[in-house]
Amino acid sequence: MINQLGNYSLYIALLISIFVISKTSLSLRKSSITLSGNIFSLISVQSIMVIISFLTLIYAFVTSDFSNETVYNNSHTTKPLFYKISGTWGNHEGSLLLWLLVLTIFLFIFTVESKNLSQRYRTLTLFFQQIIIFGFLLFILFTSNPFSNLFPIPNEGTGLNPILQDPALAIHPPILYLGYVGTSIIFSSALAAIISGSINKSWASHIKKWVLVSWVFLSIGILLGSIWAYYELGWGGFWFWDPVENVSLMPWLCLTALLHTIFTLEKRDIFHSWAVILSITTFSLSMSGTFLVRSGILNSIHTFANDPSRGVFILCFLFILIFLSILIYFFYQKTIKENLTKPYLISKETAVLLNNLFMMFFLSVVLIGTVYPIFLEVINNEKISIGPPFYHKLLIPFLIPFLFFMAIGPNIKWINDKIGKINFTQVSIFIISIIVSYFFVKKYGVSYLLSLPLFILSIFLFFITIKDFFGKKVNISQKISHFGFSLLILSILLNGVLSKEFSSNMKVGDERKFLNKTIKFESIKVIKEQNYQSLIGEFNIKDENNSLSLKPELRIYDQPQTITSEADISSTIFSDNFLVFNVLKNDGFYNVRYQIKPFMIWIWISVILISFGGLISLKKKNV
Amino acid sequence: MYGKKVKLRILFISLLLISVALSIYLILKSLEENVVYFLSPTEIRNLVEIENKKIRVGGMVKNNSIVIDSENVNFIITDFKNEINVNYSGPVPNLFEEGKGVVAEGFLKDQSFLIAEKILAKHDENYMPPEVAESLKDK
Numbered sequence: 001m002i003n004q005l006g007n008y009s010l011y012i013a014l015l016i017s018i019f020v021i022s023k024t025s026l027s028l029r030k031s032s033i034t035l036s037g038n039i040f041s042l043i044s045v046q047s048i049m050v051i052i053s054f055l056t057l058i059y060a061f062v063t064s065d066f067s068n069e070t071v072y073n074n075s076h077t078t079k080p081l082f083y084k085i086s087g088t089w090g091n092h093e094g095s096l097l098l099w100l101l102v103l104t105i106f107l108f109i110f111t112v113e114s115k116n117l118s119q120r121y122r123t124l125t126l127f128f129q130q131i132i133i134f135g136f137l138l139f140i141l142f143t144s145n146p147f148s149n150l151f152p153i154p155n156e157g158t159g160l161n162p163i164l165q166d167p168a169l170a171i172h173p174p175i176l177y178l179g180y181v182g183t184s185i186i187f188s189s190a191l192a193a194i195i196s197g198s199i200n201k202s203w204a205s206h207i208k209k210w211v212l213v214s215w216v217f218l219s220i221g222i223l224l225g226s227i228w229a230y231y232e233l234g235w236g237g238f239w240f241w242d243p244v245e246n247v248s249l250m251p252w253l254c255l256t257a258l259l260h261t262i263f264t265l266e267k268r269d270i271f272h273s274w275a276v277i278l279s280i281t282t283f284s285l286s287m288s289g290t291f292l293v294r295s296g297i298l299n300s301i302h303t304f305a306n307d308p309s310r311g312v313f314i315l316c317f318l319f320i321l322i323f324l325s326i327l328i329y330f331f332y333q334k335t336i337k338e339n340l341t342k343p344y345l346i347s348k349e350t351a352v353l354l355n356n357l358f359m360m361f362f363l364s365v366v367l368i369g370t371v372y373p374i375f376l377e378v379i380n381n382e383k384i385s386i387g388p389p390f391y392h393k394l395l396i397p398f399l400i401p402f403l404f405f406m407a408i409g410p411n412i413k414w415i416n417d418k419i420g421k422i423n424f425t426q427v428s429i430f431i432i433s434i435i436v437s438y439f440f441v442k443k444y445g446v447s448y449l450l451s452l453p454l455f456i457l458s459i460f461l462f463f464i465t466i467k468d469f470f471g472k473k474v475n476i477s478q479k480i481s482h483f484g485f486s487l488l489i490l491s492i493l494l495n496g497v498l499s500k501e502f503s504s505n506m507k508v509g510d511e512r513k514f515l516n517k518t519i520k521f522e523s524i525k526v527i528k529e530q531n532y533q534s535l536i537g538e539f540n541i542k543d544e545n546n547s548l549s550l551k552p553e554l555r556i557y558d559q560p561q562t563i564t565s566e567a568d569i570s571s572t573i574f575s576d577n578f579l580v581f582n583v584l585k586n587d588g589f590y591n592v593r594y595q596i597k598p599f600m601i602w603i604w605i606s607v608i609l610i611s612f613g614g615l616i617s618l619k620k621k622n623v
Numbered sequence: 624m625y626g627k628k629v630k631l632r633i634l635f636i637s638l639l640l641i642s643v644a645l646s647i648y649l650i651l652k653s654l655e656e657n658v659v660y661f662l663s664p665t666e667i668r669n670l671v672e673i674e675n676k677k678i679r680v681g682g683m684v685k686n687n688s689i690v691i692d693s694e695n696v697n698f699i700i701t702d703f704k705n706e707i708n709v710n711y712s713g714p715v716p717n718l719f720e721e722g723k724g725v726v727a728e729g730f731l732k733d734q735s736f737l738i739a740e741k742i743l744a745k746h747d748e749n750y751m752p753p754e755v756a757e758s759l760k761d762k
Contacts, residue, residue, distance in 0.1 A: 235714070361646060368650055383661035385679060390657035394650060503714045505693050563717045582715055589691045593714040 003068050006056030007147040009049040010137060013104070016046040017134040024127035027120055028195065039126070043111055046133075047104040054088075054101045057146050061088045066157055069148040070094060076159040076559045078531040086170030087160045093146035095173055099290065100136045102174075102181040107133070110185055110210075117206060124192030125185070132184050135317045143313050159559035162532065168228040176221030176248060180286040182214025183251060186258070187283030190276045191328050197335035199276060204266035207279075209618060211262050215255045216614040222248050223607040231567045236501070236578050236595040238603060241391045246370040247289035250363055254282040257359035264352045268414060272336045274356070280325045287318050292370075344416040351409030358402045365394045396450055403457040403489065407464040410475075410482060425467065433460040444497060451497070458493055461486040477620060481613025488606035491599040503593040505584060517543045519594055532557040537581050537590065550579040576600035659728065664705040673731050680707055680737055681726045689721055700725060700737075711739040 020042055057070070061084050066072045074091040075084060089098040107129045114122050140146070164170075186207055193203045225245065226238040239245060258278040261271050291314040344350070369386045376382050408426070437455035465483040502514040506521045513519075522538040535554040540547060553566040567580035578595040661679045662670075680700055688699035696711045698721075709727050719725060719742060729739035 364646070365650060368654070372654060384658045385661065386654070386658060390653055393653050393657065503712075505691050505696065510693070565717055580714075582717055582719075584689070584691055584696065584715060584719075587691065589693075591696075591715040 002056060003060055003065060003147050003149065006053035006060075007145070009053045009056075010141055010147075013046045013049040013053075014134070014137045014141065016042050016049070017130050017137055020046075021127060021130045021134060024123050024130065027123040027127065040111060043104075043108055043126070047108045050097075050101050050104045053147075054097055057094060057097060058085055058088050061085060064157065066155070067150055067153045068146075069150045070146045072150055072154055072157045074160050075157040076531070077156060078559065079160060079165070080530055082167075083160060083165045083170065086164075089173050090160055090164045090170075093140070093144045095177075096136065096140050096144055097146050098174060098177055099181060100133065100140060102177050103129070103133050103136060103184060106181055106185050110189075113209075114206065117202075118196065118198060120196045121189070121192050121198055121203075124195055125189045128188035128191050129184065132188070132321070135321075139313050139317065156559075159557070162555065162557040162562045162564050163232060166228060166232055168224050169232070172221060172224040172228060175217055175224060179214045179216075179218025179221050179255075180251065180289065182210055182217060183255065183279075183283045183286045185210045186214065186279045187325070190279035191325055194276055194328060194332045194335060197332075197337075199272045199336050201266055201269050204262050204275070208262050208266060211255065211259050212614050212618045215252075215259055216611045216618070218248070218252050218255060219607060219611040219614070222252060223604065223611075226607075227604060230600075231569055232564070236499075236567070236580070236593070236597060238600075241369070241386075241388050243370050244293055246366050247285075247292050250366055250370075251282055251285040251289060253359050253363045253366070254278060254285055257356045257363075258282055260352045260355050264349060268349060270349060271352075273333070276329060276336070278356075280322070280329065284318065284322050284325075287314070287321065291315060291318055346412065346417045348409070348412050348414045348417075351405060351412050354405050355409065358398060358405075361398055362395060365391065396454060399489075400450065400453050400457050403454075403461045403486075406482065406485070407457070407461040410468070410478065426464065429463045429467065430456075430460055433457070433463060454493065458486065458489045462490050477613045477615075477617035479613070480616065481610050484606045484609030484611075484613060487602060487609065491602035491606060494599045495597055495603065498596075498598040500596040501593070502595070503591070505589045506592045507588045507590070514594065515543075517541050519592070521590070521592065529555075531559065535583075539579055539581075539592070539594075541577065541579075541594070548577060550577065552579050552581050554581065554583060571601050573601060574598060661726075663702045664700055664707040665702055667707060667731065667734055668705045670734060673733065675730065677728065677730060677740075679726055679728045680709070681724070682707075684719070684721050684723055684725050686721050700727060707735055707737055709737045709739050711742055713740070713742075715742055 020039060023039060057068075059065075060068045060071050061075055062081065064071065064075060064077045064084070066075075070091060070093045074094075075087050079087070088094045107126065110125065110129070111122065114125075189203075189207050189210070190199075193199045193207075222245075225248065229240070229245075230236065230238045258275065261275045261278055265271050265275050369390055373384050373386060376384055411423075411426075433456050436459055437452060441452050441455060465479065465486045468479050469483070500515065502512070502519070504512050506512065508521055508524055511518055511520045518541070520540045520542070522540055524535060524537050527534045527536065533556045535556065536551050537554070539550045539552070541550065542548075548570060550568040550570060552568040555564045555566060556562075557564070563583065565580050565582055567578055569579075570577045576595075576597040578593075578597055578600075580593050582591040582593075584591045659677050659679055661681060664680065664682055667680065682700040682702040685699040685701045685706065688697075690697045694712050696715060698709055698711075699706050700709055701707075709729075711727065711729075726743040727737060727739040728741040728743070729737050731737055
């Protein structure tokens with residue numbers, strides 16, 4: 001009964017969507033249409049309907065209502081309450097409903113916060129956003145309805161994949177989706193602005209907020225996914241260039257480029273068309289991200305829901321949207337009033353342009369690496385995978401000049417600057433970086449050709465971004481984000497170079513030597529938890545002066561029957577000690593993996609700093 | 624002949640084209656070198672020559688084939704037509720079990736022996752890598 005409530009409210013939302021689209025489409029031609037109060041209240045009703053249906057689904061999960069097929073497939077009565085709730089979006093149907101929920105709520109927020117802007121622009125944004133909402137509603141209702149009934153009603157559900165029963169992964173999808181869906185507003189408003197001929201400074205300062213919001217959420221969403229992969233997948237890495245990760249990185253790269261472009265557009269009134277193109281691309285990438293992850297096309301190490309038939313719908317919808325936006329772009333392109341004053345070669349404008357060029361290159365590498373295997377399989381049925389070496393080889397050589405420009409770019413003035421005034425501090429910092437990296441590379445015997453310049457420039461950028469804090473007190477948000485980024489690159493580098501790894505098959509009581517440490521497998525104990533059995537291993541790691549005890553865990557779930565391992569990580573500000581173990585057959589051997597990961601915690605902190613910079617910038621100017 | 628403006632523009636466009644062409648060339652070349660092909664034990668059996676290139680082999684872990692000592696894990700991957708011996712030392716994923724799907728990445732020593740560097744298994748007990756499912760389909 002209550003199950004159907006969710007279903008009906010989605011149908012009401014669909015009707016509203018059709019009505020609003022037909023009403024607002026008038027404004028495509030007529031330029032003098034006003035957004036009546038009617039439409040505004042309809043949008044509120046629509047959001048409320050979607051909220052109701054989402055709450056209904058949560059309710060069905062919490063009460064374990066197995067007459068609902070989605071609940072039956074993804075839940076179980078013994079699951080802790082927290083994971084019953086997070087199970088709502090831990091599956092295909094629920095996650096799409098979450099997308100829709102964010103879509104409608106964001107549209108609602110947009111209509112409220114854009115009150116002072118031109119009516120035509122608002123109406124058109126509403127129109128495009130409703131088209132997206134309409135598409136998602138159709139998709140949910142007719143191909144993946146979360147409220148399908150099951151009869152006879154089963155007594156017990158099949159359970160949520162235990163690997164997803166984790167706090168970081170429970171909040172990862174909502175945060176990531178806030179980022180993804182935020183780009184839909186950027187997309188709609190860019191199209192609206194191009195039709196109403198208002199791609200200008202004031203559009204930039206308005207849409208900037210949405211760009212920042214999406215960018216911050218996307219960054220944090222990616223961070224959460226990485227942290228989860230780090231301790232849950234048991235490989236001790238945080239980024240695997242896995243297709244599922246790549247599809248979240250691509251919109252991020254594009255959004256980062258857009259962020260810089262929008263700032264420039266706001267300040268200098270240039271890059272109009274480019275900003276529109278980036279807005280369209282970012283949203284297309286977010287949509288394809290959802291499509292690729294949810295369709296089962298990606299052969300990834302961590303895809304979960306697989307159903308190719310559904311993919312076709314998103315694919316068609318995606319093509320219609322992209323086609324529509326390209327059409328609009330070319331049709332209305334003449335309304336864009338480009339500012340034809342050419343920027344000087346040495347100016348901040350050029351620096352932003354360079355940033356964008358690099359971002360586009362990084363984006364194309366990731367895109368090709370992700371999509372190429374799919375194409376190859378379709379074309380000649382060859383199955384391949386593309387691993388980290390591909391990305392490293394292509395990204396690192398370009399990362400070096402990128403870091404250099406990032407260090408000097410922000411200090412160049414707008415409009416026109418002189419190359420002559422090479423700064424004495426910058427040169428001395430550069431020399432210091434060379435010396436530091438030379439000794440570092442020599443000491444640790446890093447043998448990679450490009451490692452020396454890479455170290456020099458990341459240390460250079462690091463020092464420069466620190467130095468910038470002592471300069472003029474302007475643009476503090478940018479300084480924090482840029483400092484965060486330099487910290488990120490530096491920690492990833494140090495982490496990559498200094499990590500040590502050891503693995504062995506051990507029985508209880510065994511001892512192994514590794515570097516100057518002794519690893520002892522002391523004991524194992526079994527504990528019964530709510531919905532799983534826990535095997536806790538006790539390991540002791542000893543060197544001359546320290547002894548560290550680590551207790552990794554193996555969880556044996558019965559619903560569905562799966563084993564997951566929880567690494568035990570002891571973090572200090574310098575280094576992480578990471579230990580994970582696995583059961584191997586039933587003859588007493590356990591597969592043990594011990595890793596020393598220096599500066600791991602700084603990778604997380606730096607991403608938080610990057611996002612924090614974005615947050616500050618959002619608060620600073622409430623235009 | 625041409626004005627300074629036009630010359631500059633031509634220079635700019637040609638530079639842009641060259642850099643685009645260069646990056647595409649780099650990407651494609653690097654693709655060629657770093658692609659890992661996926662093969663089934665039967666396909667390996669039918670190989671004409673063994674290249675010194677990293678490959679992935681997928682199939683099921685044969686029953687009673689896992690042999691473990693303190694450093695190594697040895698097992699057999701089968702697609703129920705042909706088999707391949709795998710030697711591996713390193714961390715093993717949770718769902719690596721006899722009778723379950725597995726993908727091993729490494730170098731071929733000969734047509735019946737793989738030295739693996741990495742073992743992948745999925746996080747889902749019913750999951751089978753699509754490659755495995757397909758190579759098992761025509762059983």
